[in-house]
Amino acid sequence: MENENLIEVNHLTKVFASRGVMSKGQIKAVDDVSFSMPQEKPTILTLAGESGSGKTTIARLILGFIKPTSGKILYQGRDIWKMTKDEWVRYRKEVQAVFQDPYGAFNPLHKVDRVLTIPIRKFKLANSEEEATDLISEALGVVGLKTDEVLGKYPHQLSGGQRQRIMLARAFLLKPKLIVADEPVSMIDASLRASILNVMLDLKSKFSISFLYITHDLSTARYVSDNIIVMYLGSIMEMGPVDKVLVKPLHPYVKLLIDSVPVPDPERRWKNRIELPRIEITSQSLQTRGCKFYPRCSQRMEKCSKERPDLANVEEDRWVACHLYQ
Amino acid sequence: MPDTLLDVRNLIAYYMTPTAPVRAVDNVSFNVTEKEILGIAGESGCGKSTLAYSILRLLKPPGYIRGGEVLFKGSDLLKIEEEELRRIRWKHISYIPQSSMNALNPVMRIEEQIGDAIINHEKISKGELRKRIEDLLVSVGLSPSVAHMYPHELSGGMRQRVVIAMAMALDPELIIADEPTTALDVVVQRGILQLLRDIRSKLKASVIMITHDMAAQAQIVDRLAIMYAGKIVEIGDANDLFNDPLHPYSRALISAIPSISEKKKLKGVPGFPPDLRSPPPGCRFYPRCPHRIPGKCNVDEPRLIEVKNDRLVACHLYR
Structure with missing residues (x-):
């Protein structure tokens, strides 16, 4: 079918039970989230937000590590929790993941080669040893590594930047349609960060691989992505093209x-001051009705404390959840 | 000329390993003047945290100070008695360690933790102490009621503000902050940077801010030192340095920062920092430098010299 999205997330909700000593409760880490990524054209979509926004939970839901409380995740129109075994194997091949800590993904006792040979064996990507070697050197070349620089070495002998590139090479080996990248550069030094972001851009333009880029860093989001979703406490606040949302934000939270x-x-320093909360907004005092950003919003209205704003289409390709625009 | 508060001269700090020492801080000199915010920038492993430990004589084995002087108002902190040093730490020089928001004692109320730091150095009545703690909390934008809370009741950003309040408790002349904003959300990060600037105006103190985050440096520091592989490669006025970085490494570092306000193609720096057990001869940036002069840069180590007013650069391109 031609009009199916690559990934479609429909009314996705994930509730975690919190078993505190003092309080028992539920935390809605992801609260009725819907978005999609197109099939026809490779795109990089950023899922941005602060800690506790639910962005990593969405990544884990899409990768099938955890099951949604309600709502669906469709891959090319198929609900990932209703896939046949064959469909699931194909999904696991076509949707790859890269994580924040490029050290944690390696077994320190094994040479880094293993990270590349395992997927080749598991998904039977090569018919001979020779073919496998060719695949590996192609993949390393794509991410800007030379085989003799990295093969035969142990993880601790490589820099964070090299290790993260190997993880991208590993994902590339499987010829995925989508890579879910959760904070892939936040532990990488600045001088090496740019080259990892450039590898992502290359994989998109030359090999038609889409990315779901999860980050708290809006500057790298601007650099690398086409579209952006900004989340706050489990809900989408604003969604649209990165060049519009980050240049002319609409939602008061995104503006802040x-x-x-x-x-x-240094010539463009902050001129005004901001006030941090004098005492914390704890999860108990969380807005259960109304807008989640209400307690911190500088433009709040009476309505905002009572009615939760829907994510509304306010311009051609922009969506905002705020009563100011409804 | 403002008075020099801290004068670090030819400081050398190594870490012992079974093969060869890691030359983490290798002949570093700089000074901090009164009421100045000095930034120390550089990537992981460049020696910036080791530098902080060494100044405070908190470097633990296998780390050791191999040479140099750390002159604080004229007296060498590396030579004075432990007893005197303890008097200076906190009272005159305080320290905000890396990920300090996780370093608060979980079973002590905030007032006890701040109170302890004060009582250890000053004789003060109970009433005065309570007042002092409340004032400190207010000065970092917290409610006085935070005094009765435990660390787990506070968010990371609030705990970081408590740590800053503790560092300010005894009115020090110098505060050394190691990655004070890392791992905090961006709005909180901005508030913390604002506080570090306030320290100067409120306490009339100097601040050394150590962070790899160049954008954070750009927002608050007066002068900036850039470290690479255990050495300062460039130091100067922050405005000037960001406008016109001279050392090829500073240039690369500044041009590798993505900006939210404009989309420009970023170039990474090819290659990787050297192993500090066996750094390359000559300039340590030689293997990655786009402007290297073979036969010179890989033979002669460039010294940090003044190339224009108040700008020191360690590079053979500028002599």
Whole structure:
């Protein structure tokens, strides 16, 4: 079918039970989230938000590590929890993951080669040893590594940047349609970060691989992605093309976030001051009705404390969940 | 000329390993003047945290100080008695360690933790102490009621503000902050940077801010030192340095920062930092430098020299 999306997330909700000593409760880590990524054209979609926004939970849901409380995840139109065994194997091949800590993904006792040979064996990508070697050197070349630099070495002998590139090479081996990348550069030094982001851009343009890029860092989101979703406490606040959302944000929360990103230029320092909360908004005092950002919002209205705003289509390709725009 | 508060001269700090020492801080000199915010930037493993430990004489084995002087208002912190050093730490120089928000004692209320730091150095009545703690909390934008809370009741950003309040408790002249904003959400990060700037105006103190985050540096520091592989490669006025970085490494580092406000193609720096057990001869950036001069840069180590007013660079391109 031609009009199916690559990934479609429908009313996705994930509730975790919190078993505190003092309180028992439920935390809605992901709260009725819907979005999609197109099939026809490779795109990089950023899922941005602060800690506790639910962005990593969405990644784990899409990768099938955890089951949604309600809602669906469709891959090319098929519900990932209703797939046949064959469909699931294909899904696991076509949707790959890269994580924040490029050290944790390696077994320190094994040479890094193993990370590349295992998927070849598991998914029977090569018919001979020779073919396997060719695949590996192609994949390493694509991510800008030379075989003799990295093969035969142990993880601790490589830099974080090299290790993260090997993880991208590993994902590339499987010719995926989508890579879910959860904070892939946040532990990488600045001088090496740019080259990892450039590898992502290359994989998109040359090999038609889409990315779901999960990050708290809006500057790298601007650099690498086409579209962005900004989340707050489990809900989407704003969604649209990155060049619009990050340049002219609509939602007061997104405005506050962007205003707080430090500009790397001493001549453009913050002029106004911000006040941090004097005492914390704890999960108990969380807005159960109304807008989740209500307690912190500078433009709040009476309505906002009572009615939760829907994610509404306010411009051609932009969506905002805020009563100011409804 | 403002008075020099801290003068670090030819500081050398190594880590012992079975093969060869790791030359983490290798002949580093710089100074901090009164009421100044000095930034120390550089990537992981460049020696910036080792530098902080060494200044405070907190470096633990296998780390050791091999040479140099750390002159604080004229007296060498590396030579004074342990007893005197303890008097200086906290009272005159305080320290905000890396991931310090996780370093608070989980079973002590905030007031006890801040109180302890004060009582150890000053004789003060109970009433005065309570007032002092409340004032400190207010000065970092927290409610006085936070005093009665335990660390687990506070968010990471609030705990970091408590740690800053503790560092300010005894009115020190110098505060050394090691990655004070890393791992905090961006809005909180901005609030913390604002607080570090306030320290200067409120306490009339100097701050050394160590962070790899160049954008955070750009927002608050007066002067900036850039470290690479155990050495300072460039130091100067922050405005000037960001506008016109001279050392090829500083240039690369500044041009590798993505910006939210403009989309420009970023170039990474090819190659990787050297193993500090066997750094390359000559300039340590030689293997990665786009402007290297073979036969010179890989033979002669460039010294940190003044190339224009208040700008020191360690590079053979500028002599």
